[in-house]
Amino acid sequence: MRSLRRCRAVIFDLDDTLVPTSKIDRAAILHAAALASGDELPAVVAARFSELLKAEPFPPEPSGLDVPAWRTGLWERALSGSSSDGRAGASPAARQAYEAWSSERLSSFRFADDVDAMVRRLQSAGYKTGVLTNGHADVQRAKTAACGAGSLFGEERVIIAGAGDASTATVARARPLMGGCGPLGEHAEQKPHASIFRVASATLMVGDSYAADVAGGINASLLATVWVRPPLEPPETGAQGSLMHGHLSAVPAGQPSPTFTVESVLEVEACLEKIG
Incomplete structure (x- = not known):
């Protein structure tokens, strides 16, 4: 049955997707x-x-x-x-x-137990899994080390986008993301740049940023996208959405919709069941 699956791999954003960074x-x-x-x-x-x-x-x-x-x-x-x-x-x-x-x-900065367990279930079921995160190399590498992303996903499948120089970018473009992206796991361009999504089409992209994760995945013709869009907090809490890039409550006018919109990354397994 695995050979008949439409989806073979799942790429996760890190901040405010796998880990509640803003909180x-x-x-x-x-x-x-x-x-x-x-x-x-x-x-x-x-x-x-x-x-x-x-x-x-x-x-x-x-x-x-x-x-x-x-x-x-x-x-x-x-x-x-x-x-x-x-x-x-x-x-x-x-x-x-x-x-x-x-x-x-x-x-x-840790993976919650249920998030860790979900990723391991996907891996046990035969899905390739990886992390694709935008940001400064020093900042993001400290966070991926803190949560043990390399141990859970494999160092070669934890990619920092927006880091490195031109030589790193050349290496990254020559290799599919799910198979590694250069010796440091870094890529000179950020999501949603097309070069960062050089992956097999049978891939699901999961993230909280519509522009970077959803639009990037759609424009790269990935199999499907999952928008992790948590509900807005009450205004008086001052804790609405992402601390760094704001929060969209709806798909921008005239833009394509994600395949799935969910409130938690833990709903990814249900999305995969629907994809087949």
Whole structure:
């Protein structure tokens, strides 16, 4: 029966699909703000940092700063209310906040037991599985290490898109994603770029981003797409959708619909049953 399956492989997005990244980050940001905010309300500082992180997550090319230094500068701006770009150094409080946030978010960045079990069931049933995540290599590699993605999926099937140089991109284009993507598991272009979806057509793409995961999978002519679209939180919680790229409550006007829309990645098995 396996040879008759239409779907042979499942590719998962990482952030807010396999792991509730935004929920983890919001809690870690508030924890760090409480430690470093002094007389100001931690929630106010946390909100400032969240907005800065969403707007300016990475250093601009001419800055000469690495990601930790840049994000420490974001904490300096959040704590002081300054508009400085973070290049002039940071206070001890900002350094404390960055270290507390980084440590807390990574310590909580884990696959839930039911998610781990689901992936293992798919693998036992004969499906190839992989992870395809956008982002800065240093940031995403720390997260994939924290959750043990390499152990669960195989290091060669955990791909960081948007990392590496031209030579890495050349290697990536020459190999199908499910069979590996270069020595570091990195690809110079991000979803939804067509080159990142060089996979067999009998593949299911699962992710929370309509633009990157759903539209990317559709445009690459994958077999099917699953949009993991969690329900909106009440506005007063301040926790709606993704911390980094917002939340779509509906397919954009005039754009194609995903094959399936679900509220949890745990519904993927039911989608596979429908595909056959």
